[in-house]
Amino acid sequence: MTVANLEFDHVISEHYVMLYRFALSLTRQEADALDLTQQAFAIWATKGRQLRDSSKLKSWLCTTLYREFLGKRRRAKRFPHFEIGMVEHDLPVVSPSTANHVDGKAAMAALMDLDEKHRAPLLLFYVEDCSYQEIADILEMPVGTVMSRLARGKEALRKQLFKTQTTNP
Amino acid sequence: MTRDEARTILHACHPHQRDANDPLIAEALAFAENDPELRQWFEDSQALDEELARALKAAPIPADLLENVRAGAAARTVSRSRPGRLPLALAASLAFLGILAAVWLAKPPAHAPDSVAALRSDMAEFLSEFPRLDIAADRLPEVRNWLATQHSISEAEFPAALEQFPTIGCRTVEWQNKELALVCFMVEGHVVHFFMIPQGVLPDAGLESAPQYASAGEFNTAAWTADDRVYLALTRADEDFLQQWL
Numbered sequence: 242m243t244v245a246n247l248e249f250d251h252v253i254s255e256h257y258v259m260l261y262r263f264a265l266s267l268t269r270q271e272a273d274a275l276d277l278t279q280q281a282f283a284i285w286a287t288k289g290r291q292l293r294d295s296s297k298l299k300s301w302l303c304t305t306l307y308r309e310f311l312g313k314r315r316r317a318k319r320f321p322h323f324e325i326g327m328v329e330h331d332l333p334v335v336s337p338s339t340a341n342h343v344d345g346k347a348a349m350a351a352l353m354d355l356d357e358k359h360r361a362p363l364l365l366f367y368v369e370d371c372s373y374q375e376i377a378d379i380l381e382m383p384v385g386t387v388m389s390r391l392a393r394g395k396e397a398l399r400k401q402l403f404k405t406q407t408t409n410p
Numbered sequence: 411m412t413r414d415e416a417r418t419i420l421h422a423c424h425p426h427q428r429d430a431n432d433p434l435i436a437e438a439l440a441f442a443e444n445d446p447e448l449r450q451w452f453e454d455s456q457a458l459d460e461e462l463a464r465a466l467k468a469a470p471i472p473a474d475l476l477e478n479v480r481a482g483a484a485a486r487t488v489s490r491s492r493p494g495r496l497p498l499a500l501a502a503s504l505a506f507l508g509i510l511a512a513v514w515l516a517k518p519p520a521h522a523p524d525s526v527a528a529l530r531s532d533m534a535e536f537l538s539e540f541p542r543l544d545i546a547a548d549r550l551p552e553v554r555n556w557l558a559t560q561h562s563i564s565e566a567e568f569p570a571a572l573e574q575f576p577t578i579g580c581r582t583v584e585w586q587n588k589e590l591a592l593v594c595f596m597v598e599g600h601v602v603h604f605f606m607i608p609q610g611v612l613p614d615a616g617l618e619s620a621p622q623y624a625s626a627g628e629f630n631t632a633a634w635t636a637d638d639r640v641y642l643a644l645t646r647a648d649e650d651f652l653q654q655w656l
Contacts, residue, residue: 249487250480257479258471271472275599279482286487345469348462366422367463372429373422392421399458 252298253282259369260302266364267310269353277313281306299369303379307361351401359394362387413448416441420452425460474647481601481646485578485594487542524586526615526633527624529607529642532585534627537603537644543579543594553577553593561591563606567636568593569643571655572602586611597655600647607640615640621656623649632656 260281264274284305289298352360361380365371371379377387419438422429429435442449472478522528544560547553550573557563560582578594578601591606617640621632629644630652645652 249484253480253483254476257476261471261475261479262469272599275472275475275478275482276596278479279486282479282483283486286483345465345467348465349469352466364466366424367459367466370424370428370463372424372432388418388422392418395421395455395459398462 249282249286252285256299256302257282259299260306262368263303263361263364264306264310266352266360267307267357269357269360277306277309280309284309300375300379303365303369304381307380348402351398354401355394355397359390359397362390363394363398366391411437411441413441413445416445416448417451420448420455423452423456425456425463427456477646478599478601482578482596482599485543485601486546524612526612526617526622526640529585529605529612529640530624530626530631530633530644533583533603533605533642533644534629534631536583537629538627541581541583543592544581546579548576548578550577553580556580557591557593557606561589561606561608563591563608566606568604569656572597572604575602575655597645597651600645600651602647602652602655603644605642605644607642609638612640621653623652625649 257278261274261278264277264281265271268274268277281302285302289301289305352363355363362376365376365379366373373384373387373391376391377384380387416438419434420442423435423439427435427439430439442452545552545556547556550568554566557566557580560580572595575595575597578596580591580593583590583592583605588608588611590608590611593604593606595602595604615633615635617633617635619634619636621634621643623630623632625631626644628646630647630649631642631644632652633640633642634656635641643652643656
């Protein structure tokens with residue numbers, strides 16, 4: 242294996258789980274998420290090796306993947322899009338003890354039920370521990386929009402979990 | 411700052427107030443200190459966020475994800491020729507093929523050199539190094555055009571089930587001093603490598619029109635013959651997967 246291949250392999254091994262989960266949060270389809278993940282690494286192999294600051298690699302990969310996702314969506318023009326309402330002031334309360342009973346699959350399923358514009362920031366917040374500034378950089382949107390989407394997304398996620406719990410106590 | 415603004419900002423604070431040094435979050439935290447109801451909401455919210463982060467980080471991923479990402483990413487790392495860059499791309503491709511040929515010729519054959527077993531084994535070894543493709547092409551008409559111009563294969567026959575999937579690209583592979591055509595398909599997240607071996611390269615292949623399956627290295631393979639050509643498909647997915655599409 243050449244040095245270049247070793248570097249390629251190392252970058253994939255370090256970031257593939259993170260990137261796949263991010264892709265899945267965007268597409269909700271495993272095959273599409275895998276497709277985007279592969280494509281992001283392939284772009285890194287051809288364009289990203291000049292990236293001087295290795296600490297920016299994660300962010301670079303996420304941004305690249307997100308741009309690919311947007312590009313594919315524009316081409317396909319078949320993805321339904323809907324707006325959720327403004328944040329409600331009196332939401333059903335989900336106590337911390339409720340979340341103790343949520344396993345990974347259920348939490349991911351609840352996340353996947355949300356609108357894409359909320360899934361991506363929430364995934365980056367919860368799974369990748371990204372700050373709001375990092376999320377804004379990756380998704381290339383204003384900080385205020387990120388904050389608003391995090392807030393609405395979290396409240397929608399809690400509602401979804403509450404609904405799941407009351408349906409399947 | 412209003413209570414709703416503070417609440418929106420506090421939603422951006424990770425568990426254990428890890429972002430407390432951020433000026434905006436610090437301001438919202440200070441606001442919450444003077445609002446018992448908001449402070450209680452924030453404490454509950456942080457506890458819930460911690461559990462959600464733990465649960466989401468524990469969500470399972472496919473067992474063969476790493477292998478599939480490696481295979482697909484490498485297969486897509488192709489040289490996309492552009493008019494202005496053609497000489498450089500051509501030189502790089504020739505240099506790469508030269509090195510490849512040198513390495514190839516230096517290896518002792520493990521099977522009768524022109525047997526189907528040797529073909530399976532050699533192609534599996536070749537693909538395990540994630541070789542570059544000559545062109546990127548995601549649609550079959552482009553692939554057919556490339557086959558017609560590069561390999562004089564004007565009527566390429568692909569398994570009907572495979573034709574519904576996008577392609578990744580194609581390349582020429584030299585084997586036993588003959589040129590084989592390789593077309594890569596992306597099938598439900600797995601790469602299927604499809605070789606077309608011209609008439610005369612494997613004169614005594616002993617193959618039939620029904621695919622014969624065998625593993626080779628890290629790949630599952632299927633070989634068959636039709637219209638005087640030999641076909642070989644390889645994938646890192648299991649044999650059942652391959653059988654579905656051939």
